[in-house]
Amino acid sequence: MLLLCVESSCDETAAAVVRDGRQILSSVVASQVDVHALYGGVVPELASRHHLEAITPVIEQALDEAGVGIADVEGVAVTRGPGLVGALLVGLCAGKALAWARGIPVVGVHHIEGHILAHLLETELAFPFVALAVSGGHTHLYRVDGIGRYRLLGQTLDDAAGEAFDKVAKLLGLGYPGGAVIDRLAAEGNPDAIDFPRPMLKRKNLQFSFSGIKTAVMNHVRGRDELDQKAVRDIAASFQAAVVEVLVRKTLLAAEQEGIDRIVVAGGVACNSGLRRRFADLAGERELQVVFPSPRLCGDNAAMLGVAGDYYLDNGHASGLDCNALPVWPL
Numbered sequence: 401m402l403l404l405c406v407e408s409s410c411d412e413t414a415a416a417v418v419r420d421g422r423q424i425l426s427s428v429v430a431s432q433v434d435v436h437a438l439y440g441g442v443v444p445e446l447a448s449r450h451h452l453e454a455i456t457p458v459i460e461q462a463l464d465e466a467g468v469g470i471a472d473v474e475g476v477a478v479t480r481g482p483g484l485v486g487a488l489l490v491g492l493c494a495g496k497a498l499a500w501a502r503g504i505p506v507v508g509v510h511h512i513e514g515h516i517l518a519h520l521l522e523t524e525l526a527f528p529f530v531a532l533a534v535s536g537g538h539t540h541l542y543r544v545d546g547i548g549r550y551r552l553l554g555q556t557l558d559d560a561a562g563e564a565f566d567k568v569a570k571l572l573g574l575g576y577p578g579g580a581v582i583d584r585l586a587a588e589g590n591p592d593a594i595d596f597p598r599p600m601l602k603r604k605n606l607q608f609s610f611s612g613i614k615t616a617v618m619n620h621v622r623g624r625d626e627l628d629q630k631a632v633r634d635i636a637a638s639f640q641a642a643v644v645e646v647l648v649r650k651t652l653l654a655a656e657q658e659g660i661d662r663i664v665v666a667g668g669v670a671c672n673s674g675l676r677r678r679f680a681d682l683a684g685e686r687e688l689q690v691v692f693p694s695p696r697l698c699g700d701n702a703a704m705l706g707v708a709g710d711y712y713l714d715n716g717h718a719s720g721l722d723c724n725a726l727p728v729w730p731l
């Protein structure tokens with residue numbers, strides 16, 4: 401099936417054309433990062449307005465780059481939630497309108513379901529696997545037994561890991577969003593310079609907490625004179641090491657508890673080079689298969705919706721045209 405996929409849950413307007421839930425023919429992402437950077441975070445009202453401006457050109461570009469016309473599209477997959485309601489509505493209404501006009505089915509897909517299945521656009525991986533969904537809004541562990549078959553194993557009790565990266569970056573005056581900047585600076589810093597806490601690590605459960613690390617960084621910085629570049633690099637490296645350690649240990653515990661040796665790490669924070677390296681090392685030591693989507697499929701994009709979208713439409717689970725956006729939607 402030739403699917404048009406549309407994503408607008410946060411600050412990226414994205415459209416993609418995906419064939420049979422496996423082959424990406426095009427993937428266009430228009431980022432609003434520059435707009436929100438001025439305010440140090442996503443401003444929901446501005447996000448909706450910019451989605452509205454971008455949605456039609458982005459869909460047209462995705463069709464053009466795939467070398468297809470709207471008449472060739474056989475179904476539409478669109479993010480239904482979770483996310484900012486005004487932002488979600490723009491993509492959802494565009495997707496439903498196109499489906500209605502063309503008389504083709506549309507399906508609303510869960511954003512995190514998109515993230516944790518994205519790797520299937522690049523590689524084969526058997527079910528079941530343990531998925532760590534780690535982004536600006538999520539730090540969740542799932543057992544995945546098949547498409548549509550997810551069991552939540554654990555999640556953060558407070559901040560998401562990406563949120564912690566962004567808040568620490570703001571604290572260090574590194575701008576928004578901060579994950580990629582911290583990642584870059586961490587590569588030049590000493591990860592052992594400061595012993596930041598590893599929250600929840602001693603507890604043998606699958607819960608996370610990142611607000612404590614953020615506070616520890618704040619306390620470390622408070623009262624110091626201007627930080628020189630070396631100090632900033634060392635804080636970035638030590639903070640990243642603490643977050644990575646917790647993410648990796650808890651994910652390995654989940655895999656062990658479930659008796660599964662396949663792990664998928666997905667979402668924007670899965671771009672993090674320290675996280676990738678640490679998982680790769682442990683995978684070698686423990687004979688685990690750890691899969692990361694390539695960076696373009698880790699951050700928000702529409703192609704990732706194609707895997708579940710194709711499956712649901714193929715199995716007769718289209719959404720009605722009355723399907724509404726769900727800002728909060730447990731997977």
Ligand code: KG4
Pocket residue numbers: 410534535536537538561562563565566577578579580583667668669670671672673698699700
């Ligand atoms: O999945 P995503 O694009 O959007 C959400 O659904 O939230 O994730 C965005 C998050 C942001 O918090 C951003 O700072 C973080 O992913 N991020 C990173 C890196 N690249 C993006 N965090 C750590 N290291 C990176 N290289």
Ligand code: ZN
Pocket residue numbers: 511515535667668699700
């Ligand atoms: Zn996301």
